Amino acid sequence: MPRLQDTKKRILEVALKLFSERGIKETTVKDIAKEVGITEGAIYRHFTSKDELVNTIFSTYSQNFYSELISVVESGESIKDRFFKLVRAFLNFCFENPQAFKFINLFHYLRAQEVRNFQNLPKDAVLKLIDEGIREGIIKVRRELALAIFVGTLERTFLLVDGGVIKREEGMEEELAAVLWKALCFTSQ
Numbered sequence: 001m002p003r004l005q006d007t008k009k010r011i012l013e014v015a016l017k018l019f020s021e022r023g024i025k026e027t028t029v030k031d032i033a034k035e036v037g038i039t040e041g042a043i044y045r046h047f048t049s050k051d052e053l054v055n056t057i058f059s060t061y062s063q064n065f066y067s068e069l070i071s072v073v074e075s076g077e078s079i080k081d082r083f084f085k086l087v088r089a090f091l092n093f094c095f096e097n098p099q100a101f102k103f104i105n106l107f108h109y110l111r112a113q114e115v116r117n118f119q120n121l122p123k124d125a126v127l128k129l130i131d132e133g134i135r136e137g138i139i140k141v142r143r144e145l146a147l148a149i150f151v152g153t154l155e156r157t158f159l160l161v162d163g164g165v166i167k168r169e170e171g172m173e174e175e176l177a178a179v180l181w182k183a184l185c186f187t188s189q
Contacts, residue, residue, distance in 0.1 A: 008046045010036050016057050020099040024054055024110055058107045061100040062121050065093050069125035079133050086129060087177035094158040101158065126150055140186045149183055
Protein backbone atom coordinates (compact mmCIF):
# COMPACT_ATOMS: atom_id res chain seq x y z
CA MET A 1 0.00 0.00 0.00
CA PRO A 2 2.77 2.54 0.74
CA ARG A 3 4.09 2.07 -2.81
CA LEU A 4 0.67 2.92 -4.26
CA GLN A 5 0.51 6.06 -2.11
CA ASP A 6 4.03 7.02 -3.21
CA THR A 7 3.01 6.61 -6.85
CA LYS A 8 -0.14 8.67 -6.35
CA LYS A 9 1.87 11.39 -4.62
CA ARG A 10 4.41 11.39 -7.45
CA ILE A 11 1.61 11.63 -10.04
CA LEU A 12 0.18 14.66 -8.22
CA GLU A 13 3.60 16.35 -7.96
CA VAL A 14 4.44 15.80 -11.63
CA ALA A 15 0.97 16.82 -12.81
CA LEU A 16 1.19 20.02 -10.76
CA LYS A 17 4.58 20.82 -12.28
CA LEU A 18 3.45 20.14 -15.85
CA PHE A 19 0.08 21.88 -15.51
CA SER A 20 1.65 25.00 -14.01
CA GLU A 21 4.39 25.09 -16.67
CA ARG A 22 2.49 24.04 -19.81
CA GLY A 23 -1.15 24.52 -18.95
CA ILE A 24 -3.97 22.12 -18.16
CA LYS A 25 -5.20 21.61 -21.73
CA GLU A 26 -1.69 21.34 -23.11
CA THR A 27 -0.63 18.60 -20.67
CA THR A 28 -1.80 15.08 -21.47
CA VAL A 29 -2.08 12.06 -19.21
CA LYS A 30 0.58 10.52 -21.44
CA ASP A 31 2.94 13.44 -20.63
CA ILE A 32 2.38 12.93 -16.91
CA ALA A 33 2.87 9.16 -17.13
CA LYS A 34 6.08 9.57 -19.09
CA GLU A 35 7.50 12.05 -16.56
CA VAL A 36 6.53 9.81 -13.62
CA GLY A 37 7.92 6.74 -15.38
CA ILE A 38 4.71 4.73 -15.43
CA THR A 39 2.08 3.78 -17.99
CA GLU A 40 -1.04 5.81 -18.66
CA GLY A 41 -3.06 2.90 -17.30
CA ALA A 42 -1.23 3.19 -13.98
CA ILE A 43 -2.47 6.76 -13.64
CA TYR A 44 -6.04 5.56 -14.16
CA ARG A 45 -5.65 3.17 -11.21
CA HIS A 46 -5.34 6.30 -9.05
CA PHE A 47 -7.60 8.76 -10.89
CA THR A 48 -10.65 8.00 -13.02
CA SER A 49 -9.90 10.86 -15.41
CA LYS A 50 -7.66 13.81 -16.10
CA ASP A 51 -10.43 16.02 -14.68
CA GLU A 52 -10.35 14.14 -11.39
CA LEU A 53 -6.58 14.64 -11.26
CA VAL A 54 -6.95 18.37 -12.01
CA ASN A 55 -9.70 18.77 -9.41
CA THR A 56 -7.70 16.86 -6.79
CA ILE A 57 -4.71 19.14 -7.27
CA PHE A 58 -6.87 22.26 -7.10
CA SER A 59 -8.72 21.04 -4.02
CA THR A 60 -5.54 19.99 -2.20
CA TYR A 61 -3.57 23.17 -2.75
CA SER A 62 -6.54 25.50 -2.32
CA GLN A 63 -7.27 23.83 1.01
CA ASN A 64 -3.63 24.17 2.09
CA PHE A 65 -3.65 27.85 1.12
CA TYR A 66 -6.98 28.41 2.90
CA SER A 67 -5.70 26.72 6.06
CA GLU A 68 -2.69 29.01 6.22
CA LEU A 69 -4.81 32.11 5.68
CA ILE A 70 -7.69 31.21 8.01
CA SER A 71 -5.27 30.52 10.87
CA VAL A 72 -4.21 34.17 10.62
CA VAL A 73 -7.77 35.47 10.27
CA GLU A 74 -8.93 33.54 13.35
CA SER A 75 -5.91 34.40 15.52
CA GLY A 76 -7.84 36.89 17.66
CA GLU A 77 -5.53 39.87 17.18
CA SER A 78 -6.67 43.30 16.05
CA ILE A 79 -8.04 43.54 12.52
CA LYS A 80 -5.09 45.64 11.41
CA ASP A 81 -2.54 43.17 12.81
CA ARG A 82 -4.34 40.25 11.19
CA PHE A 83 -4.61 42.15 7.91
CA PHE A 84 -0.85 42.76 7.82
CA LYS A 85 -0.15 39.14 8.76
CA LEU A 86 -2.63 37.98 6.11
CA VAL A 87 -0.67 39.84 3.43
CA ARG A 88 2.53 38.12 4.61
CA ALA A 89 0.87 34.69 4.78
CA PHE A 90 -0.61 35.14 1.31
CA LEU A 91 2.71 36.08 -0.27
CA ASN A 92 4.62 33.45 1.71
CA PHE A 93 2.35 30.76 0.30
CA CYS A 94 2.91 32.10 -3.22
CA PHE A 95 6.69 32.23 -2.92
CA GLU A 96 7.00 28.92 -1.07
CA ASN A 97 4.60 27.11 -3.46
CA PRO A 98 4.98 28.89 -6.80
CA GLN A 99 3.76 25.99 -8.94
CA ALA A 100 0.73 25.49 -6.72
CA PHE A 101 -0.13 29.18 -6.78
CA LYS A 102 0.24 29.36 -10.56
CA PHE A 103 -1.95 26.28 -10.92
CA ILE A 104 -4.65 27.71 -8.62
CA ASN A 105 -4.71 30.86 -10.77
CA LEU A 106 -4.78 28.86 -13.98
CA PHE A 107 -7.67 26.78 -12.67
CA HIS A 108 -9.58 29.95 -11.72
CA TYR A 109 -8.97 31.40 -15.15
CA LEU A 110 -9.86 28.32 -17.18
CA ARG A 111 -12.56 26.82 -14.98
CA ALA A 112 -14.16 29.76 -13.23
CA GLN A 113 -17.60 28.13 -13.16
CA GLU A 114 -16.22 24.99 -11.48
CA VAL A 115 -14.55 26.94 -8.69
CA ARG A 116 -17.99 27.43 -7.13
CA ASN A 117 -18.13 23.68 -6.44
CA PHE A 118 -15.26 23.89 -3.95
CA GLN A 119 -15.44 24.97 -0.31
CA ASN A 120 -12.89 26.69 1.91
CA LEU A 121 -11.10 28.55 -0.84
CA PRO A 122 -8.36 31.08 -0.05
CA LYS A 123 -10.71 33.93 -0.97
CA ASP A 124 -13.08 32.75 1.76
CA ALA A 125 -10.45 33.38 4.42
CA VAL A 126 -9.71 36.83 3.00
CA LEU A 127 -13.42 37.65 2.83
CA LYS A 128 -13.92 36.62 6.44
CA LEU A 129 -11.50 39.34 7.55
CA ILE A 130 -12.85 41.86 5.04
CA ASP A 131 -16.42 41.23 6.24
CA GLU A 132 -15.35 41.75 9.84
CA GLY A 133 -13.62 44.99 8.88
CA ILE A 134 -16.71 46.21 7.06
CA ARG A 135 -19.01 45.32 10.00
CA GLU A 136 -16.76 47.24 12.35
CA GLY A 137 -16.66 50.25 10.01
CA ILE A 138 -12.90 49.96 9.43
CA ILE A 139 -12.90 48.80 5.81
CA LYS A 140 -14.75 51.33 3.68
CA VAL A 141 -14.62 49.60 0.29
CA ARG A 142 -17.39 47.37 -1.02
CA ARG A 143 -16.69 43.69 -0.23
CA GLU A 144 -16.14 42.48 -3.80
CA LEU A 145 -13.85 45.38 -4.65
CA ALA A 146 -11.89 44.91 -1.42
CA LEU A 147 -11.33 41.26 -2.35
CA ALA A 148 -10.27 42.17 -5.89
CA ILE A 149 -7.87 44.85 -4.67
CA PHE A 150 -6.34 42.57 -2.03
CA VAL A 151 -5.97 39.43 -4.14
CA GLY A 152 -5.18 41.23 -7.39
CA THR A 153 -2.39 43.30 -5.87
CA LEU A 154 -0.74 40.34 -4.16
CA GLU A 155 -1.18 38.00 -7.14
CA ARG A 156 0.35 40.53 -9.52
CA THR A 157 3.21 41.22 -7.10
CA PHE A 158 4.02 37.51 -6.99
CA LEU A 159 3.90 37.22 -10.78
CA LEU A 160 6.15 40.24 -11.27
CA VAL A 161 8.69 38.88 -8.80
CA ASP A 162 8.47 35.37 -10.25
CA GLY A 163 8.97 36.77 -13.75
CA GLY A 164 12.02 38.74 -12.69
CA VAL A 165 10.43 42.14 -13.37
CA ILE A 166 10.81 43.26 -9.75
CA LYS A 167 12.85 41.91 -6.85
CA ARG A 168 11.43 40.55 -3.64
CA GLU A 169 13.08 42.79 -1.14
CA GLU A 170 13.01 42.90 2.61
CA GLY A 171 10.08 44.97 3.81
CA MET A 172 8.07 44.43 0.63
CA GLU A 173 5.26 42.57 2.39
CA GLU A 174 4.98 45.26 5.07
CA GLU A 175 4.89 48.02 2.46
CA LEU A 176 2.23 46.21 0.43
CA ALA A 177 0.16 45.62 3.57
CA ALA A 178 0.34 49.32 4.45
CA VAL A 179 -0.68 50.37 0.93
CA LEU A 180 -3.57 47.90 0.86
CA TRP A 181 -4.70 48.90 4.36
CA LYS A 182 -4.82 52.57 3.35
CA ALA A 183 -6.62 51.75 0.11
CA LEU A 184 -9.31 49.71 1.82
CA CYS A 185 -9.74 51.89 4.90
CA PHE A 186 -9.25 55.39 3.45
CA THR A 187 -7.33 56.21 6.58
CA SER A 188 -3.86 56.02 8.07
CA GLN A 189 -5.05 53.95 11.08
